[in-house]
Amino acid sequence: xxxxxxxxxxxxxxxxxxxxxxxxxxxxxxxxxxxxxxxxxxxxxxxxxxxxxxxxxxxxxxxxxxxxxxxxxxxxxxxxxxxxxxxxxxxxxxxxxxxxxxxxxxxxxxxxxxxxxxxxxxxxxxxxxxxxxxxxxxxxxxxxxxxxxxxxxxxxxxxxxxxxxxxxxxxxxxxxxxxxxxxxxxxxxxxxxxxxxxxxxxxxxxxxxxxxxxxxxxxxxxxxxxxxxxxxxxxxxxxxxxxxxxxxxxxxxxxxxxxxxxxxxxxxxxxxxxxxxxxxxxxxxxxxxxxxxxxxxxxxxxxxxxxxxxxxxxxxxxxxxxxxx
Amino acid sequence: xxxxxxxxxxxxxxxxxxxxxxxxxxxxxxxxxxxxxxxxxxxxxxxxxxxxxxxxxxxxxxxxxxxxxxxxxxxxxxxxxxxxxxxxxxxxxxxxxxxxxxxxxxxxxxxxxxxxxxxxxxxxxxxxxxxxxxxxxxxxxxxxxxxxxxxxxxxxxxxxxxxxxxxxxxxxxxxxxxxxxxxxxxxxxxxxxxxxxxxxxxxxxxxxxxxxxxxxxxxxxxxxxxxxxxxxxxxxxxxxxxxxxxxxxxxxxxxxxxxxxxxxxxxxxxxxxxxxxxxxxxxxxxxxxxxxxxxxxxxxxxxxxxxxxxxxxxxxxxxxxxxxxxxxxxx
Numbered sequence: 224x225x226x227x228x229x230x231x232x233x234x235x236x237x238x239x240x241x242x243x244x245x246x247x248x249x250x251x252x253x254x255x256x257x258x259x260x261x262x263x264x265x266x267x268x269x270x271x272x273x274x275x276x277x278x279x280x281x282x283x284x285x286x287x288x289x290x291x292x293x294x295x296x297x298x299x300x301x302x303x304x305x306x307x308x309x310x311x312x313x314x315x316x317x318x319x320x321x322x323x324x325x326x327x328x329x330x331x332x333x334x335x336x337x338x339x340x341x342x343x344x345x346x347x348x349x350x351x352x353x354x355x356x357x358x359x360x361x362x363x364x365x366x367x368x369x370x371x372x373x374x375x376x377x378x379x380x381x382x383x384x385x386x387x388x389x390x391x392x393x394x395x396x397x398x399x400x401x402x403x404x405x406x407x408x409x410x411x412x413x414x415x416x417x418x419x420x421x422x423x424x425x426x427x428x429x430x431x432x433x434x435x436x437x438x439x440x441x442x443x444x445x446x447x448x449x450x451x452x453x454x455x456x457x458x459x460x461x462x463x464x465x466x467x468x469x470x471x472x473x474x475x476x477x478x479x480x481x482x483x484x485x486x487x488x489x490x491x492x493x494x495x496x497x498x499x500x501x502x503x504x505x506x507x508x509x510x511x512x513x514x515x516x517x518x519x520x521x522x523x524x525x526x527x528x529x530x531x532x533x534x535x536x537x538x539x540x541x542x543x544x545x546x547x548x
Numbered sequence: 549x550x551x552x553x554x555x556x557x558x559x560x561x562x563x564x565x566x567x568x569x570x571x572x573x574x575x576x577x578x579x580x581x582x583x584x585x586x587x588x589x590x591x592x593x594x595x596x597x598x599x600x601x602x603x604x605x606x607x608x609x610x611x612x613x614x615x616x617x618x619x620x621x622x623x624x625x626x627x628x629x630x631x632x633x634x635x636x637x638x639x640x641x642x643x644x645x646x647x648x649x650x651x652x653x654x655x656x657x658x659x660x661x662x663x664x665x666x667x668x669x670x671x672x673x674x675x676x677x678x679x680x681x682x683x684x685x686x687x688x689x690x691x692x693x694x695x696x697x698x699x700x701x702x703x704x705x706x707x708x709x710x711x712x713x714x715x716x717x718x719x720x721x722x723x724x725x726x727x728x729x730x731x732x733x734x735x736x737x738x739x740x741x742x743x744x745x746x747x748x749x750x751x752x753x754x755x756x757x758x759x760x761x762x763x764x765x766x767x768x769x770x771x772x773x774x775x776x777x778x779x780x781x782x783x784x785x786x787x788x789x790x791x792x793x794x795x796x797x798x799x800x801x802x803x804x805x806x807x808x809x810x811x812x813x814x815x816x817x818x819x820x821x822x823x824x825x826x827x828x829x830x831x832x833x834x835x836x837x838x839x840x841x842x843x844x845x846x847x848x849x850x851x852x853x854x855x856x857x858x859x860x861x862x863x864x865x866x867x868x869x870x871x872x873x874x875x876x877x878x879x
Contacts, residue, residue: 286621320654327652336620337653341644347613348620348645355618358573358599365617378640381610388605544655545689547713 231506235515237279237435238501241271241494242516244295246523247304248466251294251311251325255470259531261313264325266466267295272493273398273460274299276438277366280446286334286352286365288345291326292398292464293338296368301333304526315536322536322544334363343369343376346395350382353393353454364392364449366442372403374416380423386455387423394445395420395457398432400464405478420457432462433493436500463487549730555588557699557731558664558720561706562589562626564735566596569624572710575602575611576628584628586666586725608634612641612663616715619661620649624710629665632719633679638663646715647690661716662709668721668759668809669846669857678846678853680809682757683816685717686786692716692740693787697761699729701784704738712740721759721809741788745797749779752803752867755794755820757783760807766860767867776871786816791823798824802833803870807858812840834870839863 248268254260267274270292278287278299289296297307302318310317311325318330329337336352339345349367356363373379374397386393403411417427430441438460445456465488467475501507552560566572574592576584580603583590593601604611608629615625629635635642642663649657667680686693692714696702702720709716746761747768756764761782768778779797783790798804804824808816817838824836842856869876 288617318654319652319656322654323652329653329657331653331656336617337649337657339645341640344640344645347610347641348617350610351614351617351619351625352621353617354614355621355623358618358623359571378609378613381605381607382613384605384607385610385614544651544653546692547650547655547658547660 233279234501234506237275237439238494238497238512239515239519240275240279240299241435241497242519244271244274244298245494246519247294247298247307250308250523250527252466252470254311254527260311262324263469263471264311265292265469266464267292269465269487269492270398270400270432270462271295272435272438272497273396273432273462276435277396277442279439280442281334281364281366283333284363285446286336286349286363288336288349288352288365288367289328289338290345290368290370291338291340291342292370293328294325297328297330297335297338300330300335302328302330302335304523305529308526308530309533312530312533313535314530314533315540316533320536320540343373343378345369346373346376346378346382350386350391350393353386353391354389356392357389362450364394364446364454366394366396368396368398370403371397371399371401371408371412371416374419375403375411380419383420383423383425383455387425390452390454392449392452392454394442394449394455397457397459398462399459400462402464402468402479404468405472405475407478417457417459425455425457427457427459429459429461432460433491433496435493435497463491549732551728552699552731553726553728554696554699554702554720555586555725557703558588558706559590559592561703562710563592563595565707565710566592566600571622572624572626573600573602574626574628575604575615577604577606577630579603579628585630586722588725589628608637609641612638613645615661616641616646616649616659619659620657624660626662626664626710629663631677632665632667632681633676635665635681635684642685642691642715642717643688647688650714651690658713659715660713662706662718663715664706664718664720666722667719668723669841670853671723672848672850672853674848675845680719680841682719682786682808683810683814686816686819690715691787692785694718694740694785695758696720696784697756697758697782699727700731701738701782703731704736705784708737708740719758724759738784740785741790742784743790743793744782744784745779745793746782747778747780749777749801751777751801751871752805753779753781753794753797753801754805754807754863754867755781755783756807757786757816758809760809760858763858763860763863764807767863770860770864771867774868776867778867789820791827794820794824795828798828799831802831805837805839805863805866805870807839807863809841809857811843812838813843815840834873835875837866837870837876839866
């Protein structure tokens, strides 16, 4: 584990946020498997240290753009379970009144500009948010989350070029989970991913995405520098998704082995690793952490029950919000 | 009243709104020192500086994407897309991102941006710099589409577009940039969704967009000499569409031709004609006729290009036949 200067409260919040993401996803998966959730969803499980390490370095004024695999970012940026589960189930009390669903959750109150179902589709939005900050003299920073698959999109190179030319306060956070949907990343990505950012003169870092403190430490430094006008920056976070591309991608041995999945789960799990660190450093006891896990599970169960009972939007809402007043 | 060109009218509208609202900024290819290839934006960078008049790389999806993000977080960008034909390059940012944010977020996010671009053939610019693609964007819920038909319209509609809280696409006819019209010195706005009855008539309604308003007016003059009274209407915006004014006119005249410079098939003319058929059928004495550009890529040769766009003579000829009770089978 990398060493970051932080206090006990910060560490416990990071742990709790990672557990909240894992618990949210476990419940979402159960909703899918029990046919209670419309459509499909993409699980963030395994990548928790990335979202939490980054978002814990941000304030509510800082913005993020998220991806189709976006529940982790949403939770880490401060969203509540109830409104999230309501959104996943298409209920009126969801963050988007049920109109967005899993792939479009946005939570403006915490600076989450929304998940995006087009791979790489939010890179312009994130960079534009940073352009707005610069033009208006605001000191907020925008983090653009995207996966390794999105590095194949031309948009990324267009916006990185402009971000570098204009020194925009944006951090490109590439979550490299090894798979571009159902294809190994090495089969779709030539050369080095960080070198692509470096070609634009953007400072790029590769970091262990399973180590929440390493992610957080690096992000804090980059955010502070971006606020001073030293951006943009690029981070490649080496991580792993435990589930398939989406919840329905269950038989996936044709593209990756169960042994590989087991190895990441058993030996590189971000929550298990951080938990061991908290205990060995005397920051928390096993009992403290078990109690925290149990509390999060209760919260999630309550939120799921609430969302299942919640009302669908009235039919009159179907053509509402096409245009803003 | 003074007369200014359509180009000057657009320039004035943008300058006035940039003075009025510090969150308005302009970006696109060669918008600053060059003032665009059509010189529409000349002088703006001198007044507002390179911070607010931003030259971008030739990266249409990239800078339209930036505009979406800036708009979502509190700015009011105007993006300049040098040719309307480049809309194909920015379809994801425009149609998947800008158009849908407000709806997908249940009304929480807004995208107050203007994408100004152009349309219009007969400039000898061939197939990739001559298209009129308003139907493509008008098809997408969440986008407003304005089509100014004169300098006066261009100024008033641009100012309204900049203040609108939605993504607005404005198509300027690039052949009309030097056309002059009376434009008052004092400020005015033209509301969206309010059609303009350019000429009153009783025998047939000619509905034209953008440059086709002039074509319809010229056709009306020809018809008047023959004793046929044509009403000419400019919808000004095709989204939102002032259906009520169009229907009232057609119910009065009982005949209509819809003229637009986009390709005829699956186009703006088809949509408007269909609405008139659905909602004014029992008032009609003739089928509503569509007149769009020919369904061919725009050819380069002047001998061919001029054949692809509706002319006043063609409109007059069709109107004459409709008023005589002839059936016209459009290609």
